[in-house]
Each structure stands twice: as structure tokens, then as C-alpha cells.
Amino acid sequence: MHTLNDLRQAGQRGLIVDVTGDDAVSVRLMEMGLTEGADIELIGFAPLGDPAEFRIRGYRLSLRKAEASRVTIELL
Amino acid sequence: MPAAVPAVSTRSLTVAVIGNPNTGKSTIFTALTGMHSLIGNYPGVTVEKKIGNFRHQQQDVRLVDLPGTYSLSPRSLDEMVSVEVLLGRQAEVGRIDAVICIADASNLERNLYLVSQVLDLGLPTVLILNMWDVAQSRGITIDVEKLSQTLGIPVIPCEAHRHRQIDAVKDAVLSVAGKAGVESPRVFPAVFYEEGKQLGSQLQEWGEPDVPFYVTERLLLDVGGQIESSFAARFSTRLTEALAAARERLKASGFRVPAAEAKARYAWSRQVLTGIMVVPQQQQVTSSDHLDRWLTHKVFGLAAFVLIMFVVFQSISTLAAPVMQLCEAGQQIVGDWVSSLMSPGPFRSLLVDGVIGGVGGILVFLPQICFLFFFIALLEDCGYMARAAFLMDKLMTKVGLSGKSFVPLMSSFACAIPGIMATRTIENRRDRMVTILVAPLMSCSARFPVYTLMIAAFFPDMAWAGGWITLRGVLIFVMTFFGAFVAIPVAWLLKKTMFRGETPPFVMELPSYKWPSVHIVLLRVYESARAFVIRAGTLIFATSILIWAASYFPGDHTELNRLQEQVDETKVSLNTEISEKAELEKQKSKLSEKGSAPELAAIEQKLAAVESKLEPLEALITTKNAMSEHLLETSYLGRFGKTIEPAVKPLGWDWRIGVGVLASFPAREVIVSTLGTIYSLGGDVDEADSGLQNALRESKWPDNRPVYSIPVAISIMVFFALCAQCVSTLMVIRRETNSWGWPLFTFTYMTVLAYIGAFLAYRLFAFLL
Numbered sequence: 001m002h003t004l005n006d007l008r009q010a011g012q013r014g015l016i017v018d019v020t021g022d023d024a025v026s027v028r029l030m031e032m033g034l035t036e037g038a039d040i041e042l043i044g045f046a047p048l049g050d051p052a053e054f055r056i057r058g059y060r061l062s063l064r065k066a067e068a069s070r071v072t073i074e075l076l
Numbered sequence: 077m078p079a080a081v082p083a084v085s086t087r088s089l090t091v092a093v094i095g096n097p098n099t100g101k102s103t104i105f106t107a108l109t110g111m112h113s114l115i116g117n118y119p120g121v122t123v124e125k126k127i128g129n130f131r132h133q134q135q136d137v138r139l140v141d142l143p144g145t146y147s148l149s150p151r152s153l154d155e156m157v158s159v160e161v162l163l164g165r166q167a168e169v170g171r172i173d174a175v176i177c178i179a180d181a182s183n184l185e186r187n188l189y190l191v192s193q194v195l196d197l198g199l200p201t202v203l204i205l206n207m208w209d210v211a212q213s214r215g216i217t218i219d220v221e222k223l224s225q226t227l228g229i230p231v232i233p234c235e236a237h238r239h240r241q242i243d244a245v246k247d248a249v250l251s252v253a254g255k256a257g258v259e260s261p262r263v264f265p266a267v268f269y270e271e272g273k274q275l276g277s278q279l280q281e282w283g284e285p286d287v288p289f290y291v292t293e294r295l296l297l298d299v300g301g302q303i304e305s306s307f308a309a310r311f312s313t314r315l316t317e318a319l320a321a322a323r324e325r326l327k328a329s330g331f332r333v334p335a336a337e338a339k340a341r342y343a344w345s346r347q348v349l350t351g352i353m354v355v356p357q358q359q360q361v362t363s364s365d366h367l368d369r370w371l372t373h374k375v376f377g378l379a380a381f382v383l384i385m386f387v388v389f390q391s392i393s394t395l396a397a398p399v400m401q402l403c404e405a406g407q408q409i410v411g412d413w414v415s416s417l418m419s420p421g422p423f424r425s426l427l428v429d430g431v432i433g434g435v436g437g438i439l440v441f442l443p444q445i446c447f448l449f450f451f452i453a454l455l456e457d458c459g460y461m462a463r464a465a466f467l468m469d470k471l472m473t474k475v476g477l478s479g480k481s482f483v484p485l486m487s488s489f490a491c492a493i494p495g496i497m498a499t500r501t502i503e504n505r506r507d508r509m510v511t512i513l514v515a516p517l518m519s520c521s522a523r524f525p526v527y528t529l530m531i532a533a534f535f536p537d538m539a540w541a542g543g544w545i546t547l548r549g550v551l552i553f554v555m556t557f558f559g560a561f562v563a564i565p566v567a568w569l570l571k572k573t574m575f576r577g578e579t580p581p582f583v584m585e586l587p588s589y590k591w592p593s594v595h596i597v598l599l600r601v602y603e604s605a606r607a608f609v610i611r612a613g614t615l616i617f618a619t620s621i622l623i624w625a626a627s628y629f630p631g632d633h634t635e636l637n638r639l640q641e642q643v644d645e646t647k648v649s650l651n652t653e654i655s656e657k658a659e660l661e662k663q664k665s666k667l668s669e670k671g672s673a674p675e676l677a678a679i680e681q682k683l684a685a686v687e688s689k690l691e692p693l694e695a696l697i698t699t700k701n702a703m704s705e706h707l708l709e710t711s712y713l714g715r716f717g718k719t720i721e722p723a724v725k726p727l728g729w730d731w732r733i734g735v736g737v738l739a740s741f742p743a744r745e746v747i748v749s750t751l752g753t754i755y756s757l758g759g760d761v762d763e764a765d766s767g768l769q770n771a772l773r774e775s776k777w778p779d780n781r782p783v784y785s786i787p788v789a790i791s792i793m794v795f796f797a798l799c800a801q802c803v804s805t806l807m808v809i810r811r812e813t814n815s816w817g818w819p820l821f822t823f824t825y826m827t828v829l830a831y832i833g834a835f836l837a838y839r840l841f842a843f844l845l
Contacts (some may be wrong), residue, residue, distance in 0.1 A: 021091030022299060022334055025581040030514040032583055034185045038342070047374045048470035051479075051582055057342075057689045058355060059183045061367075062466050064473075067581050074099055 002055070002075055004068035007042040013075035014040055021070055034071055048062040078577040088129075088136035089253045090170055092162055094194060095178030096187050097144035097586040098459075100206045103596055104140045104178055104397070108245065113141075115607060117814045118166070123157045124500070125168070132246040137253075139176075140169055146186075148193040149294060150302035152505060159303070162197055163288055174200040174253040176245070181211035181218060181233065184353055187339075188345035191227075197290050200252035201229045204245060208233040210588065215356040219787050221528060222352050229258055237593045255417040257514045259516060260289070263344040264336070267329045271296060271322045278318060282311060297337050305722040364459075364588040371463055381467050384460070385486060388451045399443035407436030420637035420644075422628065430624035431695065436618065443609055445520075446601050448494040450489050453600035455483075457592035461501065462584060469582055475564050476571035478504070478582050483551075485563075488518035489556075492805045494813055497604055505581035510570045512812060513822055517563040519556040519797065525745040526796045527555045532790040533769040559797045562829070608808070620742050620803075623713070631707040646693045657686045713739060727795065727831070728788040728838040730777060737795070742803045744796055786845055791838035799830035 007014060016038045019026045033056050034040070043053040043060065051064040063071075093099040105113075109128025116125045126141040144159045157166065164171040177194045179187035194201060205211075205218065224231040230248040234241045262269065271616045272292045284307075284378070294303045296319065307315055323333045370376050411428045418424040455461045461483065471481030482501045488495030495515045502508040531548050538547040538564040647654065660683045667676045708714050717735030724734040740747035775783040800806060808817040813819075 014746045019335070023578075025339070025578070025583075027149070027334050028146075028581055028583050030335060031149075031189065032188070032585075033338075033342060035335075035338045035342045044369075044372060044468060046372065046466050048376045048467075049472045050473075051466060051793045053372065053466070053586060057183075057185045059186060060588075062462075062469075062582065062586055064469070067577070067583060 001044045002073050004040065004042075004052075004063065004071040005065055006071055006073070006075065007040075007052075010042055012042050013076040014041055015076060017072045017074055019071050026070060029063075029067060029071065031062060032072060039076075040071075040073065079363050088138050089173040089249075090138045090140065091174045091176060091180065091253065092142055092169075092172050093176045093251055094142045094148075094158065094162070094190070095144060095204075095206075095369065096146055096180060096183075096190055099144070099178045099583060100236050101144055101182040102599075103593055104176075104188075104206060104234065104242075104245070105139065106240055106595065106599055107236050107242050109604070115603065118157050118168070119476040119814075121154045121157055121814065123154050127169075130246065132243075133250060135250055137246075137249065140172075144280060144302060145190065147190060148197075150299050151298070152302060154505060156302045156306070156450070156455065159290075159294075162194075162199065162453040163290065163384040164431065171756050174202065174249055176202050176204060176249060178206055180205045181205035182214055182216060184211075184218065185342075185345050185349060189341050189350060192261055192263055192341045192344055194361060195227070195229075196293060200255050201258050202245065202248045202252060203229055203231045205231060205233045206236055209235050209238075214362065217354045219352045223348070226348055227258075227261070227353065237596075240326070252482045254538045261342045261344060261348075263332060265329075265340075268296070268326060268331055275322060282314070284310075286507070286670070295319060296326070297333055299323070299334055362588070364590075367589050368463070368586070371460070372466065377463075377467060381464060382677070383571075383753050384464075386454075388455075391447070393453075396443040396447050399439050400714040403436060403443070404442045407432055407439075415644075420633075420640040423638050424623065424632065425628055425633075426621075429628075430621045431617075431621060433624070439609075442605055442609070444491045445494045445497070446462045446733050448498070449604045449707075450499055450597060452483065452487070453597040454592050456501070457590075457596055459587045459589040462586050465584065466586060473579070475508060475567045476493060476579070477567060478502075478507055478580060480504075480584075481507060484511050485515060485518060485560075488515040488520065489560075491520045491522075492516040492802070493608065493808045494604070496808050497608070497807065499812065506571070506577055507580055509813070509818070510567050510575050512809055512818070513825075514567045514569060516800055516802065516809075516822060517559040517566065517798065518825060519559045520802075522744045522802065523796055525554075525748050527552055527793055529748055529769070529772075530793050533772050534784060534786050537642075542586045555793055555797055558794070562798060562833070566825075566829070605610070607811070623739055623742055626713040626716075627708055627711050629712060631710050633707065636703045636707060639703055640698065643700055646696060647668060650690060650693055653689050657683065659692065660686060661681075669770045726838075727791050728785070728842070729791070730775075730783050732775070732783075733788075734790065737799075737801070740801050744799075744801045746795070747801075785842075787838045790841050791834040794837040795813035795830045795834035797830075798826060798833045800826035 001017075002014065004014070016034055016036060018036060019029050019034055019050060038056055041055040043055055045052045046062075051062045054061050054063060078415075093105055105126070105128060109130050113126050113128035117123065118125050123143055128139045128141070130137050130139065140161060141160060144160060145155070146720065148159055150159050160166045161169050162172055162175065175194055175197070177191055179191060193204060205220070211218065218233070219804075220231050220233055230252060232244050232248055233239055234245065236242070272289065275292045275295060276287055276289075278290070279285075291303060294301060295315075298304060304315070304319065326333060326336075335570070373378055411432045414427050414432065415424060415525075418427070427548045452461070455464070464483055465479035467479070468482040472479050472481055484495045484498040484502070486495075487498050492515045495518065498513050499508050499511045499515070502511060531551050535547055535551060539545065564756075593763060660679055664676065664679050664683065667679060709718075712733055714731075717731045719736060720734050721731040724737075729737075772784050773782070776827075777783055800823045806823055809819040809822055810816055
């Protein structure tokens with residue numbers, strides 16, 4: 001199973017399968033549009049390597065690796 | 077759900093404004109209401125209450141601005157405020173007649189998530205599609221008419237920053253306000269609504285009638301949410317058990333809480349927009365995207381960040397400094413003017429030293445607050461602030477904070493007050509609290525006078541590397557970063573103890589860059605300045621008066637007043653000599669640079685002649701200063717200083733330093749003038765005054781040992797680096813946290829830290845040197 005952290009090159013895309021966990025962080029991720037079937041693209045990383053920037057549902061979202069690891073995806 | 081009441085035009089309508097962050101909500105709010113809005117806090121929380129008014133078609137409308145949010149599922153008391161206001165359960169706001177929901181037209185799919193929750197509230201609603209121009213520039217088309225039909229509410233495309241369509245918004249609000257509320261779009265499967273109904277009747281059975289549909293919905297959806305907690309107090313485990321059972325049943329029928337909510341709402345959003353919104357297949361690369369590639373680049377991004385921060389803070393200090401000097405000069409002029417009008421006495425002292433000094437002490441912070449907020453508002457409004465947090469996040473996680481804390485902490489190097497006010501951009505409460513609590517440890521500009529005085533008086537003027545590195549410069553540098561260095565373990569400790577909890581997620585939207593709105597930027601500056609002056613200012617002022625009274629009473633000032641009158645009179649009669657002396661000194665300093673010996677000697681001769689004429693005045697001033705020293709020594713403040721001398725002795729201090737520290741409670745830099753008073757120089761000295769430096773060096777203990785030594789100087793500097801001797805900061809903490817507990821805590825922990833730090837520094841350097 002792949003997670004968002006498996007996107008390494010800018011422009012790589014994936015389809016979201018699930019967000020693991022039922023806690024506030026997961027709920028927050030889902031509220032921001034990271035739900036099953038959504039298309040997500042890596043835009044790049046911050047200069048210090050973390051967090052990363054993604055494009056989802058037409059806007060840009062920044063996530064740390066710790067949060068990105070909760071998001072399972074299917075590579076496109 | 078409140079019953080729908082027909083609109084009565086004699087009554088003012090109350091309309092709530094809600095929307096995602098970065099949708100230009102505040103721009104619309106000000107476009108609707110103008111500059112005048114009432115700002116306060118909701119009781120018990122840190123949420124700002126902002127209310128504005130407008131009149132349209134003979135109808136008064138009261139607009140309540142709610143904090144920007146991505147969803148209406150309250151997880152904390154702060155988030156609960158918006159829900160309470162919308163449900164009409166917030167006593168200070170009252171019933172809501174309509175909701176204006178603001179969405180970003182260029183990002184509608186995600187924005188409709190909040191819209192669907194707002195529609196579930198069943199209130200009359202108007203949807204504004206702001207940033208219409210941005211959407212168009214991206215080639216996005218939206219069929220507004222059809223969207224309005226599908227949602228069953230008025231939808232208005234808007235470009236608030238150009239003040240377009242503002243009247244259409246007002247028309248729409250009046251057309252729906254007070255009418256029947258909207259139908260819920262019912263985004264969940266029927267089984268969910270069945271459970272909701274059951275829960276409602278269950279609650280009615282338990283003596284809780286008329287629970288709004290939205291509340292039962294949230295009770296089912298938010299596991300351990302704020303609404304559940306607020307109910308749990310009344311129903312103990314009964315409710316928790318009922319909810320768990322209901323969720324279990326929902327799960328069995330394929331509706332897994334909490335994941336199902338987001339899934340259902342986003343599915344609804346997609347479905348609504350099908351055939352209504354067309355996004356070009358090929359993502360257009362906008363100029364914002366190009367800019368972002370550079371500004372978040374590994375090398376150029378960091379370089380740009382450093383450059384932007386440098387320019388911002390450099391301009392704050394260069395722009396604010398002259399205005400601050402102007403404030404101080406103004407204070408001096410007004411003080412002198414009042415002094416010249418009145419004869420010496422307690423009333424004049426109260427006015428000049430208490431009132432004018434107190435007001436000056438507040439106003440002197442204003443330039444920095446204004447300039448810092450100007451830049452923060454500018455960076456925020458154009459979209460860079462989110463990038464700054466993005467760039468700095470990794471660094472800040474090392475101390476357990478997030479990137480959003482960087483700018484407030486950096487700002488605190490100029491002054492903790494605007495820094496603490498800037499923490500409003502941190503949405504996580506724990507992070508915000510820790511940032512507020514360590515911000516006063518950053519070395520602010522008020523510490524410089526203390527450092528400068530101590531370093532100039534006790535450290536030799538040594539230089540290395542051809543004058544590029546000086547001992548004094550290195551010391552100033554070390555002292556500047558000492559506080560920040562101590563802040564690292566303090567922040568870490570606070571995160572490990574009082575604000576324990578999982579690391580908050582860094583789920584942050586990176587909005588598109590746009591040109592900042594001058595209006596919004598200036599409004600932010602005005603609002604922060606007003607908030608500071610009115611709410612922190614009054615308390616700062618009161619404290620200044622209190623400290624003045626403690627240092628003035630109970631001594632008999634008649635003798636001092638007589639001396640002061642004599643000084644004033646002598647000054648008037650010797651006016652020509654005084655100005656002659658000043659003129660000669662100016663010439664002398666000019667000449668000593670160029671170095672023409674005979675001319676210099678002539679000037680010095682003249683100067684000596686003038687000085688001998690001024691001798692009676694000097695003698696009078698010396699007597700007067702000795703008198704005021706005695707009065708301070710016997711004042712309540714002085715007596716208290718003597719009482720606490722045993723407590724400050726371990727730090728190497730005598731009672732005079734103790735009194736100086738006590739009297740500088742309103743503001744650190746006050747210690748310089750207090751020491752001036754104590755060492756019989758009068759209060760009008762500054763840190764560069766050689767008389768004060770000499771007085772410190774010559775100060776003795778009763779057994780003739782010098783009071784000051786390098787370890788004592790270091791001990792004082794360390795104390796001032798770590799202490800919370802700044803009423804303004806404490807009052808701003810009170811304002812921002814809406815509690816007296818946090819300023820008290822800040823003062824206590826910093827004073828303890830400062831005491832221990834000063835003690836260790838004194839012992840260490842006494843041992844080493």
C-alpha cells in the first residue's frame with residue numbers, strides 16, 4: 001500500500017484511497033478534501049525537506065510527512 | 077431550530093458572516109459595514125467578537141463576523157462560539173436572522189463543504205462567490221443561476237476588493253432575512269436522519285426539548301466533539317452510551333463515523349457542481365504558480381525569505397525609531413510645558429511623572445505596533461505569510477511549535493506586544509499559548525538601554541580584527557540572543573507539561589498570491605493600534621500611576637518643592653548663560669573633531685567662565701537631587717526595597733538596584749531613570765549619561781566595598797533579559813488570552829527564571845573573575 005509520502009517527484013499524482021485513523025487530525029485531513037477518490041498531485045517540498053506541498057481539488061495544501069503518512073493512495 | 081418570524085422593519089436584523097479562511101471575508105465585511113466595527117471578546121474564550129452595522133432600504137442590519145473556518149464541527153470551546161452564534165444561543169449576539177456564507181469562486185469544490193454544513197443549520201442564507209475575477213482568470217466558469225436554483229438560495233458573484241456587487245449582496249440579505257430558512261440538502265443516507273430523529277426524541281425524554289437538528293447531527297458525527305462534551309455534563313454516561321450505540325448501528329449499515337461525513341459532503345459538492353462549474357482540463361499555470369515556484373525554492377526561496385524578513389524588521393526599526401523619539405520628545409515638551417504652568421507639588425508630580433509619563437509609556441509602543449502590523453497585514457493579504465510558515469515549519473518543530481509561530485516570535489525581537497498580537501494567526505490553541513508565553517523572552521528594544529548602560533559602565537572598550545569586532549558589540553549580541561536561547565527549553569518544557577498533547581497537524585492551505593488590498597492593510601493597522609491603546613493602554617496607565625504613588629508618598633515634599641522652585645527660578649534668570657553653555661559645548665565638540673588647538677582652548681576658557689556663573693544653579697540641583705534621593709529612600713517603594721534587600725543580596729544587588737527593578741515593573745527601561753533618581757542625578761538621565769555610569773562605578777556598600785562589579789552587571793543584565801518587567805506585555809497577554817491567569821503565570825515563571833538566572837550568573841562570574 002502506498003501513502004502520500006511515496007510521491008517523490010513534483011508532478012507525480014495519486015488517487016486517495018483512505019485516511020487512516022479516526023482522530024482529530026484525520027478528520028481535519030478529510031475536511032480539507034482528502035477523501036476517497038480525490039486526485040492529489042505533489043508540487044514540491046519546503047527547502048528543509050518537510051512539509052510538502054500538494055494540489056488537491058483545485059487548491060494547494062501543505063502537509064507534514066507525519067500527516068502525509070496517514071493518507072493511503074493509489075499511484076497514478 | 078428557532079421558529080421563523082416575519083421580518084419587522086423597525087427591528088434591526090442580525091446577520092452572521094461565515095466562510096473559509098483566505099476567501100476575502102474581512103474585505104467583504106468592511107465593504108459592507110465600513111470602518112466602524114465593535115471589537116471585543118466572547119466570554120471565556122480567545123475568539124474575537126467583531127460586529128459592524130449597515131443601513132439599506134431603511135433597514136438597520138447588524139453584521140456579526142465569525143472567525144474563518146473550514147468546517148463547523150466544533151472541537152474546542154473556541155470553535156464552539158461560531159456554532160453557538162449561528163444557533164442563536166450566544167447571549168451577546170442574540171437571534172440570527174440570516175447568514176452570509178462567503179466562498180472562494182476559484183476553489184468552490186472545497187468551499188462547498190462548509191456551505192453544506194451552513195445549509196444544515198436551516199437559516200436563511202446568501203452565498204457569495206468572492207474572487208470571481210481570480211476564477212475567471214483561471215478559465216473556471218460557474219453557472220450562477222443554476223447554482224442558486226440547485227441550492228435554493230441567492231448566489232452572488234463578487235469582487236469585494238473592487239467593491240463590486242456590494243449592493244446586490246445587501247439586497248439579497250434583505251430579501252431572505254427573517255423569511256423561512258433553507259432546506260437541508262440532506263447529504264447523508266436516510267438511516268442517518270432516522271438516527272438523528274431518534275436521538276432528538278431521546279433528548280426530549282431526558283428533559284432537553286427543541287434540540288436543533290444541527291446539534292443532533294453534530295452529536296452523532298463528532299466523536300468526542302465539543303457539543304457532546306457540553307451535553308455530557310448534564311447527562312453523564314447516558315448520552316455517551318446512546319451515541320456509541322447509534323454510531324455502531326450506523327456503521328453496520330455502512331455509514332462509518334467520522335469518515336462518512338467528509339465523504340458524503342464532498343460527494344454532494346461534486347454532484348452539485350456537475351454541469352454548473354467547468355474547470356479547464358489543462359491546469360493553467362498562473363503567474364501565482366510561477367512566483368510560488370521561486371518563493372518556495374530550496375535556495376532562492378530561503379534567500380528570499382531571509383531578505384524579506386530582514387527588510388521588514390530593518391524598516392520597522394528605522395521607520396519606528398524616529399517616530400518613537402518624536403513621542404518621547406513630545407512627552408518631554410508637554411511635561412516641561414505643564415511644569416512651567418504649575419508650581420511644584422504633588423499635583424504637578426502626578427501630572428508630569430504619573431499621567432504624562434504613563435501616557436507616553438503607552439504611545440511609545442504605537443509606532444512599532446503600527447509598522448509591524450502594516451507588514452504582517454501586507455504579507456498575509458498577499459499570501460506570503462502561509463509560505464513563511466511553510467518554509468520555517470521544520471525548524472520550529474524542533475521546539476515543538478509549528479511554522480506559524482515563527483513570525484510572531486521574530487516580531488517579538490522588536491517588541492513582544494505586536495508579536496503576541498500576531499499569534500492570532502495560529503489556530504491551534506496549544507501552539508498559540510506556548511508562543512504567547514515565550515514571546516516575552518525574545519530580546520525587545522526596551523532591554524537595550526539596560527544592556528547599553530551596564531556594558532558601557534563596566535566592560536572595557538576592547539576591539540579585535542581592526543575594530544570590526546568589539547567586546548561591547550559581542551556582549552550586546554550575546555545578550556540579544558540569550559533570551560531566545562532560553563526560550564527553546566522553556567517552549568519544549570511547556571509543550572511537555574502544561575500544553576501536552578499530540579503535535580498539532582500542519583494542514584495549511586497555501587492561498588494564491590494576490591495584490592494586497594490597501595484598505596484591508598490599513599484597517600488591520602488601525603484596529604490593532606486601537607485595541608492596544610484602549611484595552612491595554614488603560615491598564616498600563618493605571619500601573620504607571622500606582623508606581624508613581626508608591627515612589628512619591630508618604631514623604632514630605634515641601635522642602636523639595638521649595639528647592640525645585642528655586643531651581644526653576646534660577647534657570648529662568650540664568651537662561652542666557654544656559655543657552656550660551658549649550659552653544660559653546662556644541663562648538664567644542666565640533667572643534668574637537670577637527671582639532672584646532674588654540675581655538676579649542678579659547679572655547680574652553682569661555683566655557684569655564686560660563687560654568688562658574690552657573691555654579692549656584694549646579695549646587696542647588698545637587699541639593700535638590702540629594703533631597704529627592706532621600707525622599708525616594710523613605711517612600712513606600714524605597715521602604716519596600718529595603719525590606720526585600722535580603723532577597724536580592726544573593727544576586728549581588730543592594731536595595732537601590734532592588735528598588736530600580738521594582739520601579740521598572742511598568743517598563744524595563746524605567747530602571748535607567750530610576751537609578752538616575754536613586755543616585756541623585758534627577759530622573760532626566762539616559763543610558764549614555766557618563767554621570768550615571770560614574771555614579772554606578774563609585775557606588776559603595778556600607779562597608780565601603782563597591783556595589784557594582786562585572787558579575788553584578790552581568791547579573792542585572794541576565795535578570796532583565798529573562799524577567800517580565802513590562803506591564804504592557806502582561807496586559808496584552810491578558811487581552812489575547814482573555815484571562816488574568818496567563819499574565820500572572822507569565823510574570824511568575826519569568827521572574828523565577830530571571831532570579832535563578834541572575835543568581836547563577838552572579839555566582840559563576842564571581843567565581844571565574
